[in-house]
Amino acid sequence: MQICKAINVPHLDLLKETSHLVGIFSESFQEEEIANYLETSLQSIDSLTVKRIGNTLVASTNFGHSQRLLLAGHIDTVPESGNLKPIIEGETLFGLGSVDMKAGLAVMLGLSHEVQNPVVDVTYVFYPCEEVDHIHNGLFNLSKTNPELLKGDAAILLEPTSAIIEAGCQGVIRMAITIRGKRAHSARPWMGVNAIHRSQRVIEAIENFVERKPIIDGCQYHEVLQAVGITGGVAMNVIPDEVVIKINHRSAPDRSSAESIEYLETFFEDVIDPDLGDEIEILDISEPALPGLNHPLLNKLKDLSGTEPRAKLGWTDVSFFASLGIPALNYGPGDAALAHGPNEKVDRSEIESVYETIFKLLKNGL
Amino acid sequence: MQICKAINVPHLDLLKETSHLVGIFSESFQEEEIANYLETSLQSIDSLTVKRIGNTLVASTNFGHSQRLLLAGHIDTVPESGNLKPIIEGETLFGLGSVDMKAGLAVMLGLSHEVQNPVVDVTYVFYPCEEVDHIHNGLFNLSKTNPELLKGDAAILLEPTSAIIEAGCQGVIRMAITIRGKRAHSARPWMGVNAIHRSQRVIEAIENFVERKPIIDGCQYHEVLQAVGITGGVAMNVIPDEVVIKINHRSAPDRSSAESIEYLETFFEDVIDPDLGDEIEILDISEPALPGLNHPLLNKLKDLSGTEPRAKLGWTDVSFFASLGIPALNYGPGDAALAHGPNEKVDRSEIESVYETIFKLLKNGL
Numbered sequence: 001m002q003i004c005k006a007i008n009v010p011h012l013d014l015l016k017e018t019s020h021l022v023g024i025f026s027e028s029f030q031e032e033e034i035a036n037y038l039e040t041s042l043q044s045i046d047s048l049t050v051k052r053i054g055n056t057l058v059a060s061t062n063f064g065h066s067q068r069l070l071l072a073g074h075i076d077t078v079p080e081s082g083n084l085k086p087i088i089e090g091e092t093l094f095g096l097g098s099v100d101m102k103a104g105l106a107v108m109l110g111l112s113h114e115v116q117n118p119v120v121d122v123t124y125v126f127y128p129c130e131e132v133d134h135i136h137n138g139l140f141n142l143s144k145t146n147p148e149l150l151k152g153d154a155a156i157l158l159e160p161t162s163a164i165i166e167a168g169c170q171g172v173i174r175m176a177i178t179i180r181g182k183r184a185h186s187a188r189p190w191m192g193v194n195a196i197h198r199s200q201r202v203i204e205a206i207e208n209f210v211e212r213k214p215i216i217d218g219c220q221y222h223e224v225l226q227a228v229g230i231t232g233g234v235a236m237n238v239i240p241d242e243v244v245i246k247i248n249h250r251s252a253p254d255r256s257s258a259e260s261i262e263y264l265e266t267f268f269e270d271v272i273d274p275d276l277g278d279e280i281e282i283l284d285i286s287e288p289a290l291p292g293l294n295h296p297l298l299n300k301l302k303d304l305s306g307t308e309p310r311a312k313l314g315w316t317d318v319s320f321f322a323s324l325g326i327p328a329l330n331y332g333p334g335d336a337a338l339a340h341g342p343n344e345k346v347d348r349s350e351i352e353s354v355y356e357t358i359f360k361l362l363k364n365g366l
Numbered sequence: 367m368q369i370c371k372a373i374n375v376p377h378l379d380l381l382k383e384t385s386h387l388v389g390i391f392s393e394s395f396q397e398e399e400i401a402n403y404l405e406t407s408l409q410s411i412d413s414l415t416v417k418r419i420g421n422t423l424v425a426s427t428n429f430g431h432s433q434r435l436l437l438a439g440h441i442d443t444v445p446e447s448g449n450l451k452p453i454i455e456g457e458t459l460f461g462l463g464s465v466d467m468k469a470g471l472a473v474m475l476g477l478s479h480e481v482q483n484p485v486v487d488v489t490y491v492f493y494p495c496e497e498v499d500h501i502h503n504g505l506f507n508l509s510k511t512n513p514e515l516l517k518g519d520a521a522i523l524l525e526p527t528s529a530i531i532e533a534g535c536q537g538v539i540r541m542a543i544t545i546r547g548k549r550a551h552s553a554r555p556w557m558g559v560n561a562i563h564r565s566q567r568v569i570e571a572i573e574n575f576v577e578r579k580p581i582i583d584g585c586q587y588h589e590v591l592q593a594v595g596i597t598g599g600v601a602m603n604v605i606p607d608e609v610v611i612k613i614n615h616r617s618a619p620d621r622s623s624a625e626s627i628e629y630l631e632t633f634f635e636d637v638i639d640p641d642l643g644d645e646i647e648i649l650d651i652s653e654p655a656l657p658g659l660n661h662p663l664l665n666k667l668k669d670l671s672g673t674e675p676r677a678k679l680g681w682t683d684v685s686f687f688a689s690l691g692i693p694a695l696n697y698g699p700g701d702a703a704l705a706h707g708p709n710e711k712v713d714r715s716e717i718e719s720v721y722e723t724i725f726k727l728l729k730n731g732l
Contacts, residue, residue, distance in 0.1 A: 170553065172603075174602050185680065186590065186592055186594055186614040186616070187536065187590065187616050187679040187680040187681070188590075188679060188680075189590055189592050194592055194593065196569060196593040196594070196595075196596050196611075197569060197572065197573045197592075197593060199569070199596075200566055200569040200570050200573060203562060203563060203565070203566040203569070204566050204570070206563065207563045207566060224552065224553065224554075224555055226552055226555050226560055226563075226605060227560065227562040227563060227606075228552055228562070228599055228600075228601070228602055228603070228604065228605065228606055229562075229598065229599025229602070229606065230562050230565075230596050230597070230598045230599060230609065231596070231597055231598075231599075232595065232596045232597075233594055233595025233596060233597075233612060234594075234595075235594070236540050236594055236595070236612060236614055236649075236650075237538075237594070237614065238594060239592060239594065240593075240594060240595065243596065245562075246599060246602060248552040248602055248603065250552070250553050283602075284602075313553045313554060314551065314553040314554075315553070
């Protein structure tokens with residue numbers, strides 16, 4: 001049996017525990033078996049109150065401490081890429097979900113067993129369906145149906161961040177701009193208006209977008225405006241009367257989504273013409289989350305991690321905590337760039353590094 | 367019975383004959399019944415030798431005159447738009463194919479009966495499948511399998527031109543430009559290359575294309591370069607790695623298609639980058655046809671029509687005659703803008719006007 005050197009717990013092998021979790025198939029919508037395993041393990045700990053709602057597990061200590069820290073992780077994986085079986089080579093584990101995010105789950109499970117008398121109250125949240133549409137997301141649904149179970153002062157989401165604190169998250173606004181024209185025979189384009197030609201101004205504007213890179217709590221965010229889809233055309237001999245451009249905007253958390261939408265509407269004002277039928281449609285909004293590093297617990301975590309925090313440029317479930325008024329950050333083992341790919345793998349050192357940092361926070365507090 | 371006033375042939379009612387032809391269902395690939403009707407009618411004329419190949423009919427006089435004029439028309443229609451039944455209101459016929467091009471067929475049939483001793487030899491060509499892919503086109507196939515049946519000095523295609531001579535035709539080059547990029551997560555677009563953003567330069571170039579408008583034989587052509595389709599995008603959170611732009615070019619007949627392609631390849635040189643994987647693909651070529659108004663028979667037709675000829679901006683089957691070295695023009699009753707629509711209709715005056723012009727040419731020659 002491996003020894004977890006960092007914390008000197010001879011019986012705790014987090015790489016092996018991660019491997020065991022990888023071995024339990026848990027593609028989205030099929031999380032019952034892994035939820036059963038986790039429930040049994042959590043139920044064995046006297047200091048925890050465990051609630052199960054569907055395949056979502058909420059296990060909390062109730063010592064009446066002044067602070068409560070939430071630790072959260074999703075238990076589902078994307079479909080396999082020929083890497084269903086966990087394989088350990090040396091100090092590295094290969095397999096589906098090793099990075100995203102069964103290494104994080106192993107850390108949570110290890111902490112629940114090894115820190116049964118934390119100096120802050122702790123709520124562990126294991127939830128299904130993070131890899132599919134938001135409407136299925138276990139954390140999102142819990143925040144709607146049982147928000148009382150998510151009460152807390154700060155939260156750590158153990159998504160893979162290479163064991164570096166990634167603070168808050170950028171928001172996402174998905175929108176569609178429809179540019180209209182007027183059909184005509186392609187031999188007489190002057191009888192119509194070519195929507196594809198008109199759409200060029202929108203793309204040009206997007207390309208000339210000046211990205212804001214605000215620094216918040218020492219973390220530099222990086223806004224993005226990109227065309228991610230374009231469709232137009234009727235037939236090879238018809239001047240097209242419609243083009244739809246799909247646009248992805250990543251917004252830094254110093255602006256709310258509402259403010260970002262207002263900004264974008266002004267930004268595109270010069271290149272669309274409502275009189276010609278052009279339209280902007282907001283397809284989907286994911287709110288940004290502020291870094292929250294000024295919260296004492298998260299600030300302490302930053303010090304304990306011994307690394308410089310960076311801004312989370314993507315969007316993560318920390319946004320759900322932010323929507324409940326709970327400062328949250330991303331901090332977990334594994335390289336996110338390997339997630340969802342056939343070469344998913346995680347090193348023992350990163351798992352133990354994250355474990356050690358949170359272990360110290362729970363043991364010693366502020 | 368109506369009287370064909372223009373030519374004073376009391377028994378010939380071309381509007382009624384057109385109506386009868388509209389009443390014979392003849393959607394592409396289903397032309398047997400109308401071919402049977404036409405064959406029977408043509409076989410009744412002693413001076414004609416009639417050959418039938420599938421549903422293509424070739425009926426020719428063989429007086430040994432020094433000149434032979436070809437008259438051609440397609441016998442199929444597009445699918446109906448709720449206008450299958452012919453309806454005559456006053457001097458106007460409504461119904462599928464009334465314009466495109468059963469009025470033209472009625473003119474051909476009328477001439478074959480009324481001018482049995484023309485001063486030039488005449489070949490009438492009735493052919494199927496003009497409204498579908500070129501590979502099915504009866505005239506195209508005849509030009510490949512039995513070119514001897516299409517021998518002649520000049521040709522008139524009786525497609526609808528509002529009884530105005532439309533000379534030659536512009537060519538069509540359909541092409542696809544593929545612009546490549548490199549996929550990346552939409553939160554980190556700088557890790558990739560956005561193909562939609564890159565494609566903007568191609569659209570901009572197309573929009574700035576300076577159209578040539580050469581005058582040939584007194585007819586002004588009008589070249590066109592238009593984007594008619596655009597598709598790109600992988601998913602809302604992925605920087606797209608490919609955009610395909612479909613382009614339609616109409617080329618004036620003073621350039622061959624080969625010359626036009628060479629021109630376009632140079633034109634797009636500055637906005638595509640083969641090193642990044644960008645590609646130009648020629649999808650389809652339809653050769654242009656010169657106006658041919660300098661041929662004595664067609665020049666005479668022009669004089670007899672009493673109208674100013676104009677350039678044919680679209681592409682028509684005159685191109686097949688041009689490919690056989692036969693000067694050809696478009697001249698037929700009906701407004702082409704109404705073709706393929708639910709409001710297809712043709713006036714008696716246009717049918718009789720075209721009939722009269724060609725009648726005089728066949729009767730009196732040069």
